[in-house]
Amino acid sequence: MKQNFTVRQGALDGVEVFLSVAHHRSFRRAAVELGVSPSAISQAIRVLETRIGAALFMRTTRSVGLTEAGERFFSRAKPAFEELVAASEVARGLGQRPAGLLRLSVPRSVVPILLDSLIASFCQAYPEVEVEIAANEKLIDLAAEGFDAGIRMGQFIAPDMVAVRLTPPFRFVTVGSPDYLARRGRPKRPEDLGQHACLRMRRSNGALALWSFNDNDRAIEVAVSGPLIANDFPSMLGAAIEGMGLAQVPEPIAAAPMKAGKLIQVLESFAPMAPGMFLYYPSRRNIMPKLRAFIDHVKARSNANNKAQVRTTAKRSKPRKRS
Template identity: 40%
Template sequence: MRPLRLDSLELFEDVVRCGGFRAAALARGVSSSAISQSISVLEEALGIRLLNRTTRSVAPTEAGEQLLEQLRPALHHIRTAIDDLNQLRERPSGTVRVNAPGPAADHVLCPLTFEFMKVYPDVNIEIVSDAAIIDIVEQGFDAGVRFGNQLDQDMIALPLGPALRYAIVASPDYLRRRGRPDAPRDLLQHDCIRRRFPGGTMVTWKFEKAGEQVEITPHGRLTLSSAHQELQAALAGSGVAHLFEDYVRDHVEQGRVVELLSEWKQRLPSWYLYYPSRRHTSAAMRAFLEYIRNQRWCPTNT
């Protein structure tokens, strides 16, 4: 057996977790060929194939699955031991990886992170914007951001920002052409800018006024997949948009779009940062969590 490099075992775990050489290489900031070569050397050293490779996917073999089953706890213990030494440093270091929907990343997580990094210059932050519901542990994230009602029971959650509300907006040009809706169901006669979730379902629009709740499935010629695209479409006069207030506040104040049905706004829970309750928390992650707890919106500070 050829000499075995322990770092190649971690590379192997990364390739399986990321779903391929390219994704693992992007996460590590190296070339795909370098990752592939390291795995080939590992397989040669072990004398057994660990991965089944096709042009479209990479998946562990039976031997690879067996190795991973024992490898993951071992790597976790190694990382924990290294991070325990990190506690002795005057300043926390390391990397915090967070998965968050675009709106949460744009308006809450990114501004908070920028300030956090000024206070903790040795901590690296990676934010991945993704609206899909994922297993953050399986995907290698330290934390995720979702609404409170989307969290699993074995997760610890911290409020991330104040309560949220949607705004219905359209450009002055669109309203001159199509008129202004007086009630939520009037929107069914308008050209609404629709949003499709990553899983394929369409976003419904919910309203509330004096205890009355209304939910509609909007109709329209344009279907998009991000809030930024919806805002661009509304500014261009393409229809009526349904967006978080944070996206449209400045544009409403400057008259680029007009807010509609403001008395029908439904109050939503805040975003929550969540992380596993049964997982070792690194020094960098602990510093990040403490920074969030010290924000004005956290219950401990109210």
């Protein structure tokens, strides 16, 4: 089948010209308003009338009036065209400054430890942007689902995505409550997990996640079993705190319960490293200002946090003066 490389005339062709002539009741004044010649105006109206199949104007040497068809067309076309112009202005505004709805898909566990302060500071800096957070573990097609960007661990981000680092790499830790460990003992090696109740994660593709470990720089995976299957880390963490079994979770979300003594880490020397959390989005081209502002805000916060960590480390390592 032969392809047609020309764009067919659309229903809106000539409408702006028609509305200008109808408003001024003059082809010449419409030409001045639109910055074209009167003959171009006449030609556009003739094409529009041919396409519609009805005369829209009554023309004499002294005046221009609307036919009944022209009156009806004008009454419907004018508000519709004004709405299109307004829609264009709204879209143009969103393309020129950070404004509108910014939709982010994020894991539920990320919200309290990573996003709370970040989103608060971003909303203060950009009051014309509304932020919507869809908290779930499912890996989705951002464009198809209408999201501007997502946040995930680096190993789960497709290679064709653009990724911006949010956190340094972190460990996956295996933890259990003091009560559970008192009852069941501490595993010494990953293979000991066959004798333990392990809380498991079901991935968005339906598969049960294996537990990963690092044994002398050799990556190993262990299939575990236990009383609970969850689809997010907070649920697993809560069950571990209640003594239901061991859980393997990102260290940042387990840090507070471990510090409070609610959880104890086991198999420390086998803890594997994860790449960290990243903001990701589909393309570097045609980024809306609202997303560009969020990316820049993330980078600025990350740089500020890194500098603060460097200052803290330098202060700790500075030798004390002897009295």
